[in-house]
Amino acid sequence: MPRAGREAGVRERGLPDPFERFVAYAGQRLSEDPHLWASTLYDELLELGYDRSYPTMTRQLRDRGLRPACEQCKPAKGRAVAVIEHPPGEETQWDWVELPDPPEAWGWGKTAHLLVGALSHSGRWRGVLCESEEQPFLIDGLDRVARALGGLTKEWRFDRMSTVVSPNTGKVSASFAAVAKHYGVAVRPCPPRRGNRKGVVEKANHVAAQRFWRTLPDDVTVEEAQARLDKWCSTRGDVRLRATADGRATVGTLAKAEPLAPMPGPFPAVLTLTRVVSAQALVSFRGNRYSVPPELHGATVSVSVRLGGAHLDIATEPGPGRGSPLPTVIARHTLAPAGAGATVRDHGHVTALEQAALAASTGARPHRGKERRPPSPAALAHAATLRAEPPDATSAAVIDLSRYAAAAHGRNTLTPPSPATWPESSKETNHQ
Incomplete structure (x- = not known):
């Protein structure tokens, strides 16, 4: 017979469970946000002292049932996709991410804008926070992100954003053609309704929104938020493992091997x-x-x-x-x-x-609200003069309210008032 509280066939753990002291925090975070990525939660637990692997943490989440089910969300149905080969140094994919509810201290309104650029071959990506998606901010972001990626590829791929190409025809605008010529790249717009053509940067957008923006505190400045993003990309994003023909390699290793062209000076926007x-x-x-x-x-x-x-x-x-x-x-x-x-x-x-x-400053003491300040002798002298002067008889107006009452009598009735109730002046006028 098993002891009380024991289950037959289940071995009792000899050492304390290292995840036990993190259960309350993990459960609280997942109850507040059922869609929080496990990798994001793993980043937070590492800073709190968790020393086990990521698969161990996800197994603990499943075994303990810490993630609540969200009945409002249903998974989208899958669809067939084709794998596109991207040679090293061939293409950089670009996209804007609209991030809602930036900190009020930024003064950016209801939306912040993140320009994300990703190397299609290695998967390395970087992002820059911008106040607007207008063309000067786009050009500034392109230059900063390309420098952070290490250089220029042969092609830049965009969706049909109006600051780069015409949304209807797909032709490069004249203003952006000068930018492409300055950096020596070819602009490749995505085909209409083919968002998965730039799947590398789309996945980077998803990661930026979930692992960076979702947990960003309210008391950070724009520069601090940008530094947080750069640090995450270099310490977390670049250490991801990718399958290659020679085995597995990190994203950072693959990116260093890409033949990227050097950066010219910034375009003078x-x-x-x-x-x-x-x-x-x-x-x-x-x-x-x-x-x-x-x-x-x-x-x-x-x-x-x-x-x-x-x-x-x-x-x-x-x-x-x-x-x-x-x-x-x-x-x-x-x-x-x-x-x-x-x-x-x-x-x-x-x-x-x-x-x-x-x-603007004076040495006088400011007035106090509860200060006693009676009328001065000068004010009392003026008051005595006013009391001694008789009122002006010509300016006095005598108002007889009975005449107004007689004129208003009967106006709210359907039948006209009888002549007996008319004012004396009205009787004389009608008689004449």
Whole structure:
């Protein structure tokens, strides 16, 4: 007979279960988010001290039934797909990812934009957070991601985004043709309704949304979030194993072996952003702050940066109507490294700000709300004069309310009032 609490045929564990102390955390995370990836949960458990393998963790999740079933979601039916061969150094796939609910401190509204680029052969990918999907931001993101990937492939593949090709014809736009010529790449748009043609970057989009964006805290800046993404790509994404003809190799090893062309200088596009001047007469841009004249605090200005340039221009906003003043450059500063947290001030702006602050400040004690302040002798003298003066008889207005009552009598009835109720003035008028 088995002992109480024992099951026949099941051996009792001799050592304590190493996953036992992580059960509460894993169960709480999965109850809050049933769709949380197991690999994302594994990343979190490693930081908390879990020292077992990923398959061991997933087996513990299954055996303990920690992931609740989601009745609202149903798996999509599978479909046949073809495997496309991608030679080394041949193609880079690009795509935008719209990420909802960015931190409010970013000031980006309801959506952040992530430009993802992936090497089709090795699977290495990188991403850049952008405020907009307009063409200058796209060009800036292409340059930054391509440098992070290590160089240029022969072709760039896009879906039919309007900033690159015409959605109807698939022809490259004239403005982006100059960009492709600058970097020496051929633009290859995807065929219509063939989203799986760029499956490498689509999978990278899925990973970025689930393993990076889903767990991003609310108190990080844009630069800190970008650093988190870069670190994850280098420490987690590049160590994935891929099957090759010679065995298995990591994504990073395959990417280093790809013949990529060197990067030229950035394409000279101009980024223009709208900013509000702070109370300290500073304008924020990419983790740094730049000064403007103090009289512009609270005003809306535009910040312009030419890619590859060393300066930043701050200009006034143009007027709303025709004939309004044109935008005027009010400050030019040397660009500080992105995310450095530097405050770049012009000496003239500092002096003007100090003078404005001193002029606005006084040494007088501020008034207190519960202070007793009776009328002064001067006010009492004026009051005595007013009491001694007789009222002006010509300005007095005598109002007889009975005349208004007589005129309003009977207006809310269906039958007209009798002449006996008319006012005396009305009787005289009708008699005449």
